[in-house]
């Protein structure tokens with residue numbers, strides 16, 4: 539059993555803190571957001587993830603997990619703070635990592651271990667975190683252990699993957715690596731792979747997500763090419779994947795979430811060699827415009843049309859809307875509207891607006907103007923499915939046919955049965 543401080547209690551830090559606590563470690567969760575600490579102190583779990591509420595409650599009730607709004611001493615410090623990214627400059631924000639290091643420094647003792655779990659550009663552990671921690675007067679590698687151990691859990695299945703996924707552990711030296719291995723061994727059921735280079739561990743995490751992003755870009759490009767040949771690209775990809783060495787991912791409305799659209803750019807922090815990776819990002823980002831074109835193709839003009847977007851979560855069965863393809867589509871539709879509304883050379887009357895209605899049974903975000911299913915489709919000209927939520931598999935095409943003005947459905951996630959919708963008179967377009 540060890541004492542552990544977990545810095546940052548979000549999607550990663552909170553399940554991690556609860557996991558160590560449920561495996562008998564004495565864990566303190568720390569977050570700079572007072573509301574998070576107050577909520578957890580009252581037993582409120584603020585992260586929407588299957589099974590997490592019960593898992594965290596168990597940890598809190600056992601007394602092994604406590605929360606605090608102050609940093610203190612611990613044998614292990616695990617950092618799971620945000621590493622956001624500026625879409626314009628393509629620069630990461632590492633100030634939270636630095637702040638966590640500076641907060642730990644006054645409490646760091648010889649023999650302690652600091653583990654960075656946040657996803658970061660290669661070099662961050664050594665170049666950003668290490669100097670912040672060494673403000674303690676102690677040296678990384680000799681006085682304290684310093685490690686990068688990337689997190690690879692899949693949102694929607696975090697608790698299972700936390701335990702079962704393999705782990706990559708890269709310390710700044712062998713002693714650091716071993717210190718982290720001893721800790722993770724207490725609950726990790728997957729294999730633990732080690733490297734005595736923290737930068738390698740950072741790189742590995744980024745290339746896992748880059749592989750997925752580039753593979754999805756290939757699938758998206760194949761979907762566009764498939765349309766040119768009038769074939770169903772999903773059927774073709776499924777058949778291609780029967781080959782033992784082919785594994786093409788699924789096309790869709792674009793790539794969302796907090797990781798895949800961001801992490802590939804981190805590779806470009808100190809390298810000018812991103813080429814295919816940049817192209818892949820552009821292809822995936824371009825899928826929203828492709829959906830707009832599909833709608834234009836079906837409806838003629840978008841002028842005065844009402845489009846119902848089903849799914850603003852970034853993927854199925856989660857409530858997270860970060861980098862959501864559904865919201866990107868809403869924005870692309872608004873851009874199309876702005877283009878329509880630009881002054882006409884003949885001085886014609888500006889067209890009426892494109893109406894966008896957002897519906898998502900998994901999202902509770904009050905800042906989004908979400909409507910229920912019935913209100914979303916009443917008088918709508920088209921429905922676009924942009925997240926593969928389970929609920930969407932059971933939509934009743936007859937009810938949609940009755941409620942909508944036009945019978946157009948664009949299924950970007952392969953959740954609908956096209957023949958059922960066609961038999962209700964729908965024009966069904968798929969990606």
Ligand SMILES: NC(=O)c1ccc[n+]([C@@H]2O[C@H](COP(=O)([O-])OP(=O)(O)OC[C@H]3O[C@@H](n4cnc5c(N)ncnc54)[C@H](O)[C@@H]3O)[C@@H](O)[C@H]2O)c1
Pocket residue numbers: 545546547548549550551568569570571574618619620621634635637638655656657658689690691692693796797
């Ligand atoms: N969410 C995922 O699926 C996922 C998966 C793998 C890796 N990651 C990476 O893990 C890191 C954390 O992501 P997340 O999704 O948990 O973020 P999050 O925004 O859900 O949570 C981060 C928490 O850290 C807190 N925080 C900010 N600065 C702090 C500080 N100096 N000290 C203590 N707490 C601080 C915030 O208040 C917030 O509660 C990121 O680098 C992310 O890229 C995320």
Ligand SMILES: CC(=O)N[C@@H]1[C@@H](OP(=O)(O)OP(=O)(O)OC[C@H]2O[C@@H](n3ccc(=O)[nH]c3=O)[C@H](O)[C@@H]2O)O[C@H](CO)[C@@H](O)[C@@H]1O
Pocket residue numbers: 657689690691692693746747750754787788789790791792793794795796797798852853854863
């Ligand atoms: C390598 C890997 O597996 N990494 C995972 C990933 O988690 P995620 O939840 O972000 O990942 P996805 O499920 O891939 O979804 C992303 C977007 O891609 C769309 N998509 C997906 C598959 C497909 O074939 N076609 C698509 O279009 C999907 O709809 C959604 O918008 O990053 C986390 C943080 O680093 C990791 O921890 C986690 O292991």
